[in-house]
Amino acid sequence: MTTEPSPRRVIVAGDAKGAFDALVARVETVHGNPKAGPFDAVFVAGRIYDGDDAAATMEPYVTGAKSAPVPVYFIDADGEKGLEYAQSRAAAGTANESSSARGVLEIAPNVYFLSESRVYDLCGGLKVASLPGRYDVLSYEDASALGKSTAKRNGETTEDDVMSMKTSFDDMRKKDVVDVLLTRDWPAGTLDIHGREVGNEAKSASSTGSPVSRALALTLTPRYHFAASHPFFFEREPYINPKNDPSESPWVTRFINIGNCGNTDGEKWMHALKVEPGSSIDRAVLCKIPPDTGPNPYLQALGQKRRAADLQPDWRDGAKKPKAEDRGKPREIKGDPDKTIYVRNLSWKADEGAIAEYFGECGELVDVRLAMKPGGQQSRGFCHISFATAEGVQAALERNQASFFGRDITVEMSTGKPKERGPPPGVAPGGCWFCLSNEKDLHLVASIGNECFMSMDKGGLTEEHCQIVPVEHIPSFAGVPESTATEMWNYIGALRRFAESADKRLVVFERHLELRNKGGNHCHMNCVPVDADRAALAEKIFKQAAKRLDFSWTKLDPPANAVEAQTAIKAVAGDGEYYAIHLPDGAILIRTIEKGEKHWMQFGREVISHLIKAPERANWQSCMEDEDKETERATKFREAFDAFDPMKNA
Numbered sequence: 001m002t003t004e005p006s007p008r009r010v011i012v013a014g015d016a017k018g019a020f021d022a023l024v025a026r027v028e029t030v031h032g033n034p035k036a037g038p039f040d041a042v043f044v045a046g047r048i049y050d051g052d053d054a055a056a057t058m059e060p061y062v063t064g065a066k067s068a069p070v071p072v073y074f075i076d077a078d079g080e081k082g083l084e085y086a087q088s089r090a091a092a093g094t095a096n097e098s099s100s101a102r103g104v105l106e107i108a109p110n111v112y113f114l115s116e117s118r119v120y121d122l123c124g125g126l127k128v129a130s131l132p133g134r135y136d137v138l139s140y141e142d143a144s145a146l147g148k149s150t151a152k153r154n155g156e157t158t159e160d161d162v163m164s165m166k167t168s169f170d171d172m173r174k175k176d177v178v179d180v181l182l183t184r185d186w187p188a189g190t191l192d193i194h195g196r197e198v199g200n201e202a203k204s205a206s207s208t209g210s211p212v213s214r215a216l217a218l219t220l221t222p223r224y225h226f227a228a229s230h231p232f233f234f235e236r237e238p239y240i241n242p243k244n245d246p247s248e249s250p251w252v253t254r255f256i257n258i259g260n261c262g263n264t265d266g267e268k269w270m271h272a273l274k275v276e277p278g279s280s281i282d283r284a285v286l287c288k289i290p291p292d293t294g295p296n297p298y299l300q301a302l303g304q305k306r307r308a309a310d311l312q313p314d315w316r317d318g319a320k321k322p323k324a325e326d327r328g329k330p331r332e333i334k335g336d337p338d339k340t341i342y343v344r345n346l347s348w349k350a351d352e353g354a355i356a357e358y359f360g361e362c363g364e365l366v367d368v369r370l371a372m373k374p375g376g377q378q379s380r381g382f383c384h385i386s387f388a389t390a391e392g393v394q395a396a397l398e399r400n401q402a403s404f405f406g407r408d409i410t411v412e413m414s415t416g417k418p419k420e421r422g423p424p425p426g427v428a429p430g431g432c433w434f435c436l437s438n439e440k441d442l443h444l445v446a447s448i449g450n451e452c453f454m455s456m457d458k459g460g461l462t463e464e465h466c467q468i469v470p471v472e473h474i475p476s477f478a479g480v481p482e483s484t485a486t487e488m489w490n491y492i493g494a495l496r497r498f499a500e501s502a503d504k505r506l507v508v509f510e511r512h513l514e515l516r517n518k519g520g521n522h523c524h525m526n527c528v529p530v531d532a533d534r535a536a537l538a539e540k541i542f543k544q545a546a547k548r549l550d551f552s553w554t555k556l557d558p559p560a561n562a563v564e565a566q567t568a569i570k571a572v573a574g575d576g577e578y579y580a581i582h583l584p585d586g587a588i589l590i591r592t593i594e595k596g597e598k599h600w601m602q603f604g605r606e607v608i609s610h611l612i613k614a615p616e617r618a619n620w621q622s623c624m625e626d627e628d629k630e631t632e633r634a635t636k637f638r639e640a641f642d643a644f645d646p647m648k649n650a
Ligand SMILES: [Zn+2]
Pocket: 432, 433, 434, 435, 472, 473, 474, 522
């Protein structure tokens, strides 16, 4: 008594805030096109309206002036107002019985909000798991009742949502399969292992993604996982899921992020899918492994990056393991010998994944080959790395004597030629990005004082993200002369007033790392005006981040002036390395950095990206703009800041 399976045709769309009409128009077109349609449903992996304007956007659909040709399901109500609107529409009670499954709120005929975190049965048999709302690190980690209700109101994911999803999943019949998982957020670690070449924006999305989306993908093992948190289309190669029980074959998951509906950047924003309910199709069909399938990226600890090629594909039938004799002999390193470096004095803990991540920051890698002891289990402490560009090599050479896994590594050309340490073209002598002699980036300078200047951040966290930099190449704020410190302090004060004039507050972070290259660190105070309501959470989020990294801050009272600030910082850090956060009220969080601690480079940037709810901006490389845009940003900032500029308003 097998039921004849028939494919459901669905469209999955990206975030449609501000573009619902465009989405419906496009659906109408493809639905009516016999080559593509008809379709059974549309899933929107994000919003369909702006919470503030929900009623205006939806009114024509409520009155029937406009209509969606097929049921449209969305998963994010855009915060408190949008949620209230959805609830009021559902309470108006127009919903017919068939569409009133638990958690499905009818907004208008054929338009539904999947309001609960659970597995739904849609289109007559498709199992669709939907996680409503967005991940916010602060809300998620606030387990208080108040925190939870605030998160719910703001449309932010809570632990309760995860529990509710798990309960719903556990309630499924054993043979049921989740066909589609919809999460607004890109899951963390999607690209911790991957095969295809991917761009920086996708890498950044992966490294700053949501741990909740990730956990659900791993638990639910959906056949498709869609997200819409990033404004570009990205399809990962399929990855294999762990077996639920040893007698069963696993199936693959395809992860896709879909661009914003109606975007003009040419990013794909609708994805058509023909899918038979996994619960009713033949197991052999369900478990067919496509040829480009790779290992599951979520099975190892978050952030442990590996290249797919390094993993044993033991899950695939007939896969060949490397022969024993192949393992002892080092393989040839790929790439140009003139763009290959040799790194030694590596900690045995540094595996190829960690090395690739660390040196990947220098430029595009072609290959990494870590020498292993016989048996292939233990590192011999040296490796070869080939880069795609000479700039990558140059940047890597500048990490000579840098501390990596607690050891000072040696980086040199693999050819044994004398080290090519001359600056690449266009970079100032010494290669210091912050020295004003680096003429290349003068267009980013927003104001010049006598002893310091203010420059827009390259690839800033926000449009107004800027840096206060002493003209002299001095490693830290604590170490600059009194007169310089005072001028820098005046700039910070001016930026505070500037931020407050726009209902924002200033968050400043400074890292003092004793870089051993480019003549050492050149002090720069990163200044980010942040919306007042989020800025109020700055202390909390930096403390949470510290907790995760297992350290605590020393909090300094707001200093009265620059010299007091310097004295207070030195009292904690001496002349050593430190990380300091200047909170909106002027108080300072400080912590010293032990020799050899790694990964402090992007710390402040990453935490603030979460504070401003834009984790995708954590990676500056993915925020880079062309020079025209940079100039435009600097000009706009200069004009707005003019009335506050301490050099003009002394
Ligand atoms: Zn410098």
